[in-house]
Amino acid sequence: MSAQREMKEKNPWPVTIIIIVIGVIVIVALVTVAVLQNMPLSQKYKYGIVLDAGSSHTALYIYEWPAEKDNNTGRVQQTHVCKVQGPGISSYASEPWKAGESLMACMQEAQQRVPGKRHLETPLYLGATAGMRLLNMENSSASDAVFRAVERSLHTFPFNFQGARILSGQEEGAFGWVTVNYLADRLEQGLETTGALDLGGASTQISFVSSNYDGSESPSNSVTFRLYGNNYNLYTNSFLCYGKDQAMKLLLAQQTLLAPKTIVDPCFHPGYSEAVSYSGLYDSPCVSNRKPQGAPEAFNHTGSGNFLQCQDVVKSIFNFTYCKYSHCSFNGVFQPLLQGHFGAFSAYYFVMDFLNLTDTSIPLTKVKEVISSYCATPWDEVKRQHPGVKVKYLAEYCFAGAYILTLLTEGYNFTSDSYTQIEFIKKIKGSDAGWTLGYMLNLTNMIPAEAPDSPPLPYAGYVSFVTVMAVLLFVLVIVSTRRFWLRCSKRPQIV
Ligand SMILES: Nc1ccn([C@@H]2O[C@H](COP(=O)(O)OP(=O)(O)OP(=O)(O)O)[C@@H](O)[C@H]2O)c(=O)n1
Numbered sequence: 001m002s003a004q005r006e007m008k009e010k011n012p013w014p015v016t017i018i019i020i021v022i023g024v025i026v027i028v029a030l031v032t033v034a035v036l037q038n039m040p041l042s043q044k045y046k047y048g049i050v051l052d053a054g055s056s057h058t059a060l061y062i063y064e065w066p067a068e069k070d071n072n073t074g075r076v077q078q079t080h081v082c083k084v085q086g087p088g089i090s091s092y093a094s095e096p097w098k099a100g101e102s103l104m105a106c107m108q109e110a111q112q113r114v115p116g117k118r119h120l121e122t123p124l125y126l127g128a129t130a131g132m133r134l135l136n137m138e139n140s141s142a143s144d145a146v147f148r149a150v151e152r153s154l155h156t157f158p159f160n161f162q163g164a165r166i167l168s169g170q171e172e173g174a175f176g177w178v179t180v181n182y183l184a185d186r187l188e189q190g191l192e193t194t195g196a197l198d199l200g201g202a203s204t205q206i207s208f209v210s211s212n213y214d215g216s217e218s219p220s221n222s223v224t225f226r227l228y229g230n231n232y233n234l235y236t237n238s239f240l241c242y243g244k245d246q247a248m249k250l251l252l253a254q255q256t257l258l259a260p261k262t263i264v265d266p267c268f269h270p271g272y273s274e275a276v277s278y279s280g281l282y283d284s285p286c287v288s289n290r291k292p293q294g295a296p297e298a299f300n301h302t303g304s305g306n307f308l309q310c311q312d313v314v315k316s317i318f319n320f321t322y323c324k325y326s327h328c329s330f331n332g333v334f335q336p337l338l339q340g341h342f343g344a345f346s347a348y349y350f351v352m353d354f355l356n357l358t359d360t361s362i363p364l365t366k367v368k369e370v371i372s373s374y375c376a377t378p379w380d381e382v383k384r385q386h387p388g389v390k391v392k393y394l395a396e397y398c399f400a401g402a403y404i405l406t407l408l409t410e411g412y413n414f415t416s417d418s419y420t421q422i423e424f425i426k427k428i429k430g431s432d433a434g435w436t437l438g439y440m441l442n443l444t445n446m447i448p449a450e451a452p453d454s455p456p457l458p459y460a461g462y463v464s465f466v467t468v469m470a471v472l473l474f475v476l477v478i479v480s481t482r483r484f485w486l487r488c489s490k491r492p493q494i495v
């Protein structure tokens, strides 16, 4: 009996096995709890909706971001875009209710796309740009009526509607810059920023950071931001009437002064011929003061497809003669020296993409040759070659190509070297380049002024650290237990 007890007391294994089992259970429990407790929550998303009420069209964008990273560095991305059928809301000045009506289909789509339980908290914004700026200048009660109609429609949806308003040109430029740099991760990482070039239908914006610009020379062109702990002094300018459609009106108005009945336009294809009404041409404040006295009802707009002559006429809509600052772009507007990389979007992209000229390593001389050859192509042949493209766009790509080149090189002073720093873009990482994302990020305070604190270890590092430490601790306990038992078993037994 006493010999059996002795044997049991000298054999350490049963106790060691129990300790190992308990130890393994403790480690597994410890690591599991630590990992689960600190694991990013299962992906729940929040949403935001922005309606871009541009001069030529309206588009609805839905953005989403991980719910738990609300006020942090969580990636906000575009999940859906809906193109509103019909023209921009400013075109409904004479029947404002139609402006509200036009948004219904895209809004219904948004209602389907955003999960029902998020509807009430989802902010909805409508921002109008140059088309409404012009309508407001021309007839403010008509622009108010359009806004009332649009607001009435938007209020019928269950979202958190934050209002409809006209953005200033400065906001439009600055938020386009924020969008481009946010999407390319340049702000969070404090990298050198990319400039933004936006060509709309009625206005065009240029925004960039230049190290020789502190904002003092022309304060109205300066916007300052503090984002993720960095200060930015942004130069931005919006040229009202220098969007693609209004610039074309300036060009036509210029030419009708010389030939009021038939203009032979070098920026349109040979064989092109359209009747244009004077009232349609002069319906915008960009040109209304130039309407010739006793103009006929309509004029005949024909094309000759001559790129060099087209460039000359295009140049005539810019004023390069006066500048009260150290440097100017055009029309006496201050512009610091260009610096860095630029993203060019909206009509810059549509036009250059159509002309197969988005590659900016193509030398400017070659770019001119390509546009020149497109302009010289007879109109019938152009239509035959591009049956799927809207005829209005097709007719205007010759003018638009010449206009973009003139705006960039003569207007903003891009050289054959700095032209290569431009990238014609539509989307960045799946989200459209444009002012809407920057606008929403700003209004929802989603870009912090200071860089957020981050945990000392990334999640994977944290998990590895906890596991290694727990295993080490376990090995230590086992080794100590075995040593203890071995020592006990070697001690002389008192019988
Ligand atoms: N495939 C396309 C699509 C659009 N356009 C033209 O691109 C111009 C600008 O379009 P957009 O950037 O959508 O202008 P808006 O936002 O409507 O105008 P704004 O920003 O001035 O208010 C318009 O003249 C339109 O005719 C084009 O040439 N080819």
Ligand SMILES: [Ca+2]
Residues within 6 Å of the ligand: 054, 055, 129, 199, 200, 201, 346
């Ligand atoms: Ca626009």
